[in-house]
Amino acid sequence: MVGAPLKHIVFLAGPSGSHLGAAMIFNARLINKFPNAYISLYTITSCVVQAGKYLGMHSESVRERLRIVVSDVQPATPLPTDAILAIEKGFNEWILKQIDTTPFDTGKHTVAPPSCIIEDFIHGGIGLMEQERHKLTVVPWWPGAAGAMLAQLGNEENGNGSRLSDRMWEAMSRQKAGDEKPFEELYKAELSDRVIHVPGLPPFYEHETVTQFLPQEPIVIEACTSAFSRPLKPFCIGPALDLPPAPAAKPDSTDEFLDKAYAELGPRSVIYMAFGGFFFPLPESAHHLEIIIDQIVAQGFRLVFSLSSPFAHLDQSIKDKITKGGNVILPSWANQLKVLEHPATHYFISHGGWNSTAEAILRGVPIIFWPFALDQTTNAAHVAKNLDCGFELIQVRTGPAKSKAYPDILITGSDEAVREEINNVLEMSKGAKGLQQRLNMKALGQIMRKSIQKGGSGDRALEELGHAIGF
Template sequence: MSISRGTQDAQNLIQYKLQSEDVLTKSKDLSPQDISNLLVCVPGIPPHYQWEMATQELPFAGPVMSFLLGRWKAMVERIDTVISCTTFEMEPISATALPKFIGKGLEQFCIGPSVDLTPPHQPDPDSPVTQFLDRAYAENGAHSIIYISFGTLFFPLMDSIPHLMAVLDEISKFGYRFIFALSSASATLDKSWMDGHIDAGNAIFPQWTNQTAVLEHPAIHYFLSHGGWNSTTEALVRGVPMIFWPMGADQPTNAIQIAAVHDCGFELLQVRTGPAKFVAYQNGREVEIVGTDDAVRDEMGRILKMSKGTRGRHQRMNVRMLGRVITESLGPGGSGDIALERLGVKLGLV
């Protein structure tokens, strides 16, 4: 039995099939550079280079890749059931293709993501984050703040900090304020630079935020994120479009799925540092990854300009509809609810 999600399951299985036995049996010295520029076609998402699943140069990537590929090899030979933490309606092509992909029938349960669907959270009025949100809403109106979080495990590496500062400076340049949740233990930014934004009233840098409450606030414009599945689905069900800076794991696939397939956001390309730092495959054409601070500023500027216009309004409409699809799937009688009950029967729990 495997627990994952639709498109990522299909992506993993295809990546597994693309690896030679030599690569699969390599030692812990397996490197991300072993990933090639082979054009990969996964059912349900646009074609992309294989190396676009390694968007950042992470120090632990080699051992983790070696371990996971070995586990996938063993798992594919044994599994008969897949539990996908997605809804069928979000990824119908991938979900349909997955059970047949490895040459044997798999029983699949699309039980949906684990998101909180309770009524809006009541923010703490004494919280500096709430006060920052309310002040921006009173002064600049709706969609005037960009919320930023890379979660608790990921953060851009030191070599990418100039790119990160360029992105954040561009946000202020376009008249937006931002909340940057520095939850990761590896989160490091220049204090004098941070103080400059704080003193100007442009930003706040809390170590922790009530993320769902922040995403529900009408002042939020977009969510800049690493694109982990939990953060992504929390944004979707609250109608907040995204800007993706994926690091690894399922995040590159999530970025493609949400930004390219559903047009519910954008992906930053010029910040790439891994094997994918040379070229991306977007909409049937190659996009050069220049990778300079100026290239990052230009890309972020284009994204922010589009977010203010028709493209941004369209993405906000899309994300609200997709969020409704997820919510209805998880509700009583929805496809996720029914799949969860079927799974309970299979496991003898119902």
């Protein structure tokens, strides 16, 4: 054991593949920036294999200074809420034991007890629960766009996005055991038609927050300093994304499909569709999904529709119908980075989660948004409307959001309205509008790359964060 012990940071990772991948890249950047950093990434058993794969993609210097710690408590069900509850139960006991330990030897390094907790915002403050006992600094990590954070959590002067969530918590806490109302009923009762104004984003109705940064980010980031009940210092470290090309892998059926489309139809001839790891159109929207797929093929495109979500359920009759002509494939998993980098890829139909959005931006692929909830709605509004890097589907909305949005658009949700909307979008994507959106997306990708390269705004912010937590 030579020299001073490494500074030990604990990272409390979110229990999902998308959050975990972004977390691993962020932690690798932190380790590469600060040679005296050592990180314990705390997660649950179901995420260990994936975490190990992500870690294996990084350099030896990262692998020897980042360990994966597995919670002793197992989730009762695969639901994210149960996963977070399991992390909460296991983490607080574990962290209290860690602060009482002496420096330990990894074989290559001596590591001090933890001095700081960085926590994925999705947990809601698990690291704060025992702070009076562990006395560690807790730094929240938001793995998305700043505008989405304000839209959900901002104070009254900055859109008051937290109003709905605050009211929902109050309503749920007032319920008596055995007489609980369904969540949907409480949500509809608390929902309003008020317009939310978030700095840097187009105005939107509160009911649009559940529908099924970049040049804007400085405006939102400035607002972040005063947008919450307590002042905060934001460190805008940039997107937690890979910069190299997609890792080389053996060609699979998706690669062969893309190569064939490129050979027969040329560049930008394939639409890629995926809804992430947790989202998928509800059964009531299955017919709309079928209409959209039919129109994609009718307009001369081919389609890669990734069914990676555990909620991706399509009737076998629909699968048989849409794949019959050989123009559509339905892989259970697709290497998204490889698909986005392929010259045959035209547009990406996505739920609009931040990882998918940022991966498309980095690779210059415009997006057709079909958002559901969380940050997806603000990502769609900003990227499609503010930045003109894609389109948002409106007629597919369900629930309270199927009402009003823009003065010139009547949301009916009829089959004909969905068919007309997707046809218009696809036609525009093939013309001057689509060309401009692709140029806009490539420009944004260049901004993103520069932000996390040495000396970029994200790189400088990462260094400031490191100094703030003791490096």
